[in-house]
Amino acid sequence: MEYLKNFLTLEEYEQFVSQLTDEDVSLFLTHEENVLLVLKYFKSLELNLFDLLLYKYPIVFDRLDSIKEKIENHPNIIPLLKEDVSNFDLIGL
Amino acid sequence: MNKLEEVLRYHIEYLYKKLNAFRLIEDETKLKEMKKETRVFTELLDDLEKNIENISYLDIDSVLSKLYSSQKLDKVLEELRLVKIVLEAKNQKHFPIDLSEEQNIFLQDLLFRIHDQERQHLEQIPFISQEIEKKKEEKEAIEDKIINLSIILEKILDPDNLEFLTQEEFVDFYDCILNKEIPYEKRKEALISWKNYNDKRSLLDKKVIERIDMASIRECFREYGLLDSVEKYLQKYEKEILYHGDISNIRGILSYLQEEDLVHHKPNLLSSFTPLNLLTMCIYGTVSSVKERYEQLSENKDLLDIYFSTPSVWIRNISGRRKHTSGIKRETHPDKSSFTLMTMAHLISFEEMFQNEKLLQELGFSVSLKEGKGIAAIKMPTYRLHENIDILTKYDILNLDNTENFPVSTLSFSDLVTKCDWAIEVGWLNPLEKQFGNYIQNYPSKLQVKIDFFAVLYKLKNEMPADEYYRTVFSENGKLNKAFYQNGYLQVSQGKSFADFLGNTFVDFAHCSYLPNYSSFEQIIVQNFQLDYDLSIFNDSLIKKLETYHHVNDHDFQYVFGNVAVSRFKVLRIYSILKKQENIDLEEALLFAITYNSLLSEQSLQVILGQLGMKKGEVTYGIS
Structure with a gap:
């Protein structure tokens, strides 16, 4: 999961990783390419990636186009996501 | 067939x-x-x-x-x-x-x-x-x-x-x-x-298994042009590979994947898998498991991307064997060598993924293997998926008549029942609090709030009047007060480490004189996990008294002791488990059920003990 260090500080990485189960880690390892694409996209939207991983990490295993579709169907959601990533809850992600 | x-x-x-x-x-x-x-x-x-x-x-x-x-x-x-x-x-x-x-x-x-x-x-x-x-x-x-x-x-x-x-x-x-x-x-x-x-x-x-050495393994991957990409994983998982690997099996799988078969429209599949996924398949799969799966998916025109990022699909896995050993927090760091390829190899069987997708779609959730939606939920062990759906429904966070827009990611959270109990006890799941008490129902992802932040909430909730507490934690618009969220722990803990803050603020129930059997009770709870309580528990005289004096009307979630709220589901559930055991002191069991997994100050504990009629400092019990 070292690739996550490209998006988090060391402290954030350690904190995030400490709360994961073995199954979670398996997903991060087997879906690395997808996770990288999704995190790069969220970074381009200037979302808080640490909070995103803490509260909404299951999203990063979804296909990027399905995530984009949800966001594009809710045009006003991006500022809300920047404010608090839990606002993904409002669009069913 | x-x-x-x-x-x-x-x-x-x-x-x-x-x-x-x-x-x-x-x-x-x-x-x-x-x-x-x-x-x-x-x-x-x-x-x-x-x-x-x-x-x-x-x-x-x-x-x-x-x-x-x-x-x-x-x-x-x-x-x-x-x-x-x-x-x-x-x-x-x-x-x-x-x-x-x-x-x-x-x-x-x-x-x-x-x-x-x-x-x-x-x-x-x-x-x-x-x-x-x-x-x-x-x-x-x-x-x-x-x-x-x-x-x-x-x-x-x-x-x-x-x-x-x-x-x-x-x-x-x-x-x-x-x-x-x-x-x-x-x-x-x-x-x-x-x-x-x-x-x-x-x-x-x-x-007959042909045992190997790492030089042979490296040579095998080199033959297929893969050594550079798998090298770091060969080093990391060396012991496991040496123990479980079979060189002819590895070569057989790589050969099959590489082979192009124009008649059956099979391309070279080596680059369809990441190096780590390929290595996992080579160690735990077989030529026949990989071949049969490919032929099945190809015949059904069902070669979805998701299968190429799920090595366990290509390995014969037994569904449903994983009971309460999975979903448990890690003891070891995933970057260290104690994490194994075996976990990835047996993450989920092909059949179980289908079952999960079907179950979730029938319930109306927006998930799809084909479209790559809700993947984490689809890849959960089925029993945990059922459990999490049951928990979220029971705690009124999920309404099965309205699942389409429910944030599916919530279904994947671990230790959900504890988090829901915490949410009740810090007032984030409280139907009696009209303005802020449905926070978790609006934002289920906030169940993932860090434990140190929950600890701060516990401390403030039990010290402040309810109005002041909610005004501190939330803004007028019902959202979390950003400044408080970012700085709250620092302010309240006064810069102490989390361990020190916990030790100085809350009772250590594992070493509390009121709960001499804490460790054995905890072991019983862990070994006899059940999600629900037995309805017959309401015939118990201690529970009857709780129901009469501490159960807030029209609100099934809480027992209230003075200003301290305790998750009623938790108490009933844990007490139900303990009551089935022989030779259990029921009053101690009840106190354990009330305090287990809660963060309570000495003062809050004394409030509870006072309301239960338990004397301070003595192992004497009597419910008032």
Whole structure:
């Protein structure tokens, strides 16, 4: 999961990783390419990636186009996501 | 498909249909409604029996439909309105007026109807509760049967499996033979296949495994141009690879994946997998498991991207074997060598993924293997998915009539029941708090809040008046106060480490004189996990007292001790488990159930002990 260090500080990485189960880690390892694409996209939207991983990490295993579709169907959601990533809850992600 | 496989699949499908026919959520909702109505009736009777004229200030309109037929309702409403006018004129404006004889008769009749309805409810509730318990037991039995039969199915489909079918498994299989919906001939042939299966097993030679060294492994991957990409994983998982690896198997898999077969439209698949996924398949898969899966998916034109990022799909995995060993927080760091390829190899079986997708789609969730939506939820062990759905429904966070827009990611959270209990205890799941008490229902992802932040919430909630607490934590618009969220822990802990903050602020129940058996109780809870409480627990005298003095009306979530809120579900659940054990001090068990997993200061603990009538400093118990 070292690739996550490209998006988090060391402290954030350690904190995030400490709360994961073995199954979670398996997903991060087997879906690395997808996770990288999704995190790069969220970074381009200037979302808080640490909070995103803490509260909404299951999203990063979804296909990027399905995530984009949800966001594009809710045009006003991006500022809300920047404010608090839990606002993904409002669009069913 | 041989008859044994066919009969097993048919019966599993049949059991799923039976399972889907249970409507436990609806029954439980009905029971909940009845209990709520009963409480309303009891309160009304309380007021009206003191003085029938109290009707003038009671809001009774909502229960009238339970007491009168729809044809009479308008007339009754009008009569009631007139009664209230007369009483207002008499008692507030002091006019010389009184209720007529007809009006008095009307009120007596109303009182009688409320009594009667209350009596009927009180008679029905235990009966309905028993029915629900019975259905739950039946449902669990069916779920166990499905798991056991799925295990047998996977076993017989795996040509590399050398194990015999056991007598125990035959008992489960015999259910299929008794299923008269399956044609007699098929059942007969399935029985014969069962015997033949074991006869064949006894003739198979034991597999000879060629043990390896890392140089051979490296050479193997180099032959296929993969060494550079897998090298770091070969180093990281060396011990595991040396123990489980089989060079001819690895070479066989790589060769098959690389081979292009124009006739069957099979391209070179090596680059379709990441190096780590490929390595996992090579160590734990077989040539036949990889080949059969590819042919199956290709034939069904079902080669979805998701399968190439799921190595366990290409490995024969037994569904349902993972019980409460998974979903547990890691003891070790994932970047260290103690994390294994085996976990990835057995993450989820192909069949289980389909079952999960089907289950979730039938419930209306927005998930899809094809579109890559809700993948984390689809890849969960089925039993945990069911559990999490049950938990979220029970805690009123998920409404099964409205799942389409529910954030599916919530279904994947681990340790959900503890997080829901915390949410209740810090007032984030509190129907009595109108403005902020539904925070978790609006933002289920906030169940993932870090433990240190929850600790801050516990501290403040138990120290501040409710208004001040909510104003501190939330902004006016009902969202989390950003400044508080970012700086709250730092301010409240005064810069201490989390361990110090915990130690200085909250009671360490594991070493508390009131709970000398804490460790053994905890072990019992962990070994006997159950999600729900036994309804018979309400007959327990200690629970009856909690229900009478500490259960807040119309709010099933909490027991309240002074200003301390405790998750009622947690208490009932844990006490139910402990009560089944022999030689348990029930009063200590109750205190354990109340305090387990809660962060309570000494002061809060003393409030609880005081309200329970337990003396400070002595192992003396007595519930007031």
